Amino acid sequence: MATTSLGTRKPSRREADSGGPKRVSRRRNIGDLRVALFFVAPAVLGFVLFYLLPTIRGIYLSFTDYSILGNPVWVGLKNYLKIFQDKLFWNAMGVTLEYVLLNIGFQTVIALGLALLMYHVAKSTLIRGILLLPYLVANVIVALLWFWMLDYQIGIFNQMLQWLGIPRVAFFGNEFWSIPTIAFVNIWRHMGYTALLIFAGLQTIPKQLYEVANLDGASPWQTFWKITMPLLRPVLLLVMVVTITGSFQIFDTVAVTTQGGPVNASRVIQYYIYQRAFSEQDFGYGSALSVILFIILAVVAFLQMKFLRGNENDLD
Amino acid sequence: MKKKALGAIAVAAAATLALSACSGGSSQASSTGDAKGEISYWLWDSNQLPAYQQCADDFHKANPNITVKVTQTGWDDYWTNITNGFVAGNGPDVFTDHLSKYGDFIKNGQLLSLDDAVKNDNVDLNQYNKGLADLWVGKDGKRYGLPKDWDTVGLFYNKDMISKAGITADQMGSLAWNPQDGGTFEKTIAHLTVDKNGKRGDEAGFDKNNVAVYGLGLAGSGSGNGQTEWSWLTGTTGWTHTDKNPWGTHYNYDDKKFQDTIAWFNGLINKGYMPKLETTVGASMPDTFGAGKAAINANGDWEIGQYLGYKGINVGIAPTPTGPDGKRASMYNGLADSINAGTKNPAAATKWVEYLASPACQDVVASKAVVFPAISEATDKAAAAFKAKGVDVTPFTQQVKDNTTFLFPITENAAKVDGIMKPAMDSVFSGKSPASSLTDANNQVNALFQ
Numbered sequence: 001m002a003t004t005s006l007g008t009r010k011p012s013r014r015e016a017d018s019g020g021p022k023r024v025s026r027r028r029n030i031g032d033l034r035v036a037l038f039f040v041a042p043a044v045l046g047f048v049l050f051y052l053l054p055t056i057r058g059i060y061l062s063f064t065d066y067s068i069l070g071n072p073v074w075v076g077l078k079n080y081l082k083i084f085q086d087k088l089f090w091n092a093m094g095v096t097l098e099y100v101l102l103n104i105g106f107q108t109v110i111a112l113g114l115a116l117l118m119y120h121v122a123k124s125t126l127i128r129g130i131l132l133l134p135y136l137v138a139n140v141i142v143a144l145l146w147f148w149m150l151d152y153q154i155g156i157f158n159q160m161l162q163w164l165g166i167p168r169v170a171f172f173g174n175e176f177w178s179i180p181t182i183a184f185v186n187i188w189r190h191m192g193y194t195a196l197l198i199f200a201g202l203q204t205i206p207k208q209l210y211e212v213a214n215l216d217g218a219s220p221w222q223t224f225w226k227i228t229m230p231l232l233r234p235v236l237l238l239v240m241v242v243t244i245t246g247s248f249q250i251f252d253t254v255a256v257t258t259q260g261g262p263v264n265a266s267r268v269i270q271y272y273i274y275q276r277a278f279s280e281q282d283f284g285y286g287s288a289l290s291v292i293l294f295i296i297l298a299v300v301a302f303l304q305m306k307f308l309r310g311n312e313n314d315l316d
Numbered sequence: 317m318k319k320k321a322l323g324a325i326a327v328a329a330a331a332t333l334a335l336s337a338c339s340g341g342s343s344q345a346s347s348t349g350d351a352k353g354e355i356s357y358w359l360w361d362s363n364q365l366p367a368y369q370q371c372a373d374d375f376h377k378a379n380p381n382i383t384v385k386v387t388q389t390g391w392d393d394y395w396t397n398i399t400n401g402f403v404a405g406n407g408p409d410v411f412t413d414h415l416s417k418y419g420d421f422i423k424n425g426q427l428l429s430l431d432d433a434v435k436n437d438n439v440d441l442n443q444y445n446k447g448l449a450d451l452w453v454g455k456d457g458k459r460y461g462l463p464k465d466w467d468t469v470g471l472f473y474n475k476d477m478i479s480k481a482g483i484t485a486d487q488m489g490s491l492a493w494n495p496q497d498g499g500t501f502e503k504t505i506a507h508l509t510v511d512k513n514g515k516r517g518d519e520a521g522f523d524k525n526n527v528a529v530y531g532l533g534l535a536g537s538g539s540g541n542g543q544t545e546w547s548w549l550t551g552t553t554g555w556t557h558t559d560k561n562p563w564g565t566h567y568n569y570d571d572k573k574f575q576d577t578i579a580w581f582n583g584l585i586n587k588g589y590m591p592k593l594e595t596t597v598g599a600s601m602p603d604t605f606g607a608g609k610a611a612i613n614a615n616g617d618w619e620i621g622q623y624l625g626y627k628g629i630n631v632g633i634a635p636t637p638t639g640p641d642g643k644r645a646s647m648y649n650g651l652a653d654s655i656n657a658g659t660k661n662p663a664a665a666t667k668w669v670e671y672l673a674s675p676a677c678q679d680v681v682a683s684k685a686v687v688f689p690a691i692s693e694a695t696d697k698a699a700a701a702f703k704a705k706g707v708d709v710t711p712f713t714q715q716v717k718d719n720t721t722f723l724f725p726i727t728e729n730a731a732k733v734d735g736i737m738k739p740a741m742d743s744v745f746s747g748k749s750p751a752s753s754l755t756d757a758n759n760q761v762n763a764l765f766q
Binding site: 067068069070147148150151152153154155168170172173174175257258260261262263264267275276278279280281282 | 396399402403420424425426591592593594595596597598599603604607609731732734735738739742743746748
């Protein structure tokens with residue numbers, strides 16, 4: 001995975017240049033290319049078949065009227081023009097954004113806290129492993145598990161609230177609570193995994209920096225902000241890019257619990273795409289929505305890389 | 317990795333073949349030709365799986381050359397699998413079809429019409445309960461399904477709760493309703509509602525914010541058809557979903573009769589007699605009934621087994637209340653078996669569909685007492701089988717005998733209508749919008765047909 005390459009030290013340009021002896025000829029390079037292509041071919045083939053072709057076909061379909069069972073009919077920009085006047089699309093964007101903010105905000109802070117605990121306190125492999133457990137359970141199972149535990153009428157969580165004298169809450173059924181609840185369920189599932197990624201980043205920070213900081217009398221708070229955070233930035237950035245992209249694509253939890261309801265309160269963009277394409281068989285429109293989401297995600301990832309300087313490491 | 321990629325090429329190639337194979341308009345099913353081999357049959361109701369498995373076994377005994385493979389998946393996955401199967405070319409040969417779906421299938425040429433088969437094999441369409449066979453004639457005048465069963469709606473009630481409230485079974489069977497004050501139906505619901513302090517809904521000091529037992533359960537807002545939610549009320553006012561049925565092209569959600577009924581029904585929530593919509597997301601309505609949180613549930617006859625299965629709950633069944641016209645009303649929905657136009661074995665598939673629609677199979681289904689088969693005699697047998705189990709199903713059959721049923725609204729664009737009406741009805745039921753907001757939703761729905 002790309003995680004490790006970002007976390008480790010980049011070889012400097014000077015090393016790479018001086019490394020190769022001069023007698024490497026052009027022919028030899030081409031020979032390497034053949035071998036390289038041979039080894040890369042399976043992955044490239046998979047990439048082309050499963051990612052590139054479907055993406056290109058998806059972009060093509062976004063300009064058509066296509067009910068999956070008939071043939072696509074070219075309609076130009078009609079789907080896109082309709083989307084910009086589609087109240088449900090803007091609602092879906094708003095709902096998705098609310099989800100991403102809640103999900104990423106809490107998840108990152110909690111995961112960072114867990115990672116620090118793993119690094120400094122919980123050194124047993126067992127405990128570190130337990131933190132990962134929720135991530136090992138399938139998404140849909142996690143969603144159903146919480147769906148039942150948080151049920152208004154017969155859920156154990158509401159029963160406990162009642163014992164405490166707190167009124168029951170319709171976690172999934174209430175318009176205000178549905179998105180925070182779904183966000184919480186996914187935080188619960190992903191925080192251990194995210195913590196593990198950050199933990200790996202923490203391990204790349206040289207120990208002597210902390211020793212020096214300690215000698216200079218820096219408080220733990222200062223050490224955290226002046227050493228840990230800056231040196232963790234490349235890893236944290238990667239984690240953010242991956243989790244934010246994943247977060248925008250929230251679907252399964254919504255599909256097995258609220259299905260977009262109540263009214264439109266949890267109709268996130270991916271669910272809306274699914275609804276338009278697969279339930280209402282409007283694949284052209286669904287594809288156009290997907291293309292827009294694709295562009296948004298690309299822009300978000302680009303901005304993150306650009307402004308958080310993801311390809312630089314302060315250790316260099 | 318390489319293996320995966322090679323597999324993908326095979327899949328892609330198969331998909332191309334399948335896509336090219338499924339062109340062409342509606343073709344005819346026929347049992348003539350070489351009827352042998354294995355065919356697949358899909359259904360969604362797990363309660364009915366044993367009955368149809370036995371039909372498949374019997375069918376195989378009578379036709380040793382044909383084997384039927386029965387597959388059951390839950391309702392939601394079922395339709396996704398069907399659509400995917402149509403596209404990929406690996407769908408079932410024969411499948412249980414629903415009225416809300418088959419209009420869209422016909423439009424896309426996905427079903428074989430059965431007219432030739434009915435004619436050549438002398439299938440008697442009069443053996444079915446009145447109207448059921450007509451439901452499966454498409455807009456183009458061709459037949460796309462043979463009836464397998466039917467359902468109506470009734471009231472399931474908790475016997476212990478009504479006797480504690482001093483209400484008799486006879487009273488439950490003769491409730492009257494109107495959209496102004498709710499009639500004796502509302503009075504009964506109010507009386508059956510009990511708050512945390514034991515005060516009933518019609519007593520002074522009733523705390524509507526802390527209700528222990530609701531008079532009437534709620535499954536959801538009912539989207540655009542309200543089959544078990546409110547259609548048995550709107551049906552008594554003379555209101556109909558569409559301008560004509562089947563194949564209407566204009567919906568009537570802007571009608572005052574409809575909106576008044578919805579407003580009254582929704583009022584039950586505000587009065588505390590029915591749970592809030594937000595609390596219905598999650599556990600099913602029957603399960604909350606089984607947990608003793610509601611006294612009455614309006615539901616379809618296909619849930620009889622579910623309701624009778626709760627331990628410690630004595631269940632009674634009553635017909636839906638009479639309306640302003642003095643008559644009852646129930647939506648009358650019928651399922652049928654249809655043949656996938658992409659079947660590679662139309663002859664065997666046709667034979668199987670005819671067998672499913674014959675007394676031989678429907679009597680087997682009747683004997684299991686899970687649903688009411690479409691054939692009139694088999695319906696009586698099913699009623700007798702229910703009786704043997706100690707269940708009086710008259711409240712469901714009575715609606716058919718008294719001719720107080722109306723058909724499930726069949727139109728094109730059913731999925732899109734649902735996409736508009738579900739949020740609109742949810743909005744009304746959650747108190748966010750008045751019933752009059754449904755006029756706007758109705759305009760959106762009708763725009764689909766222009």
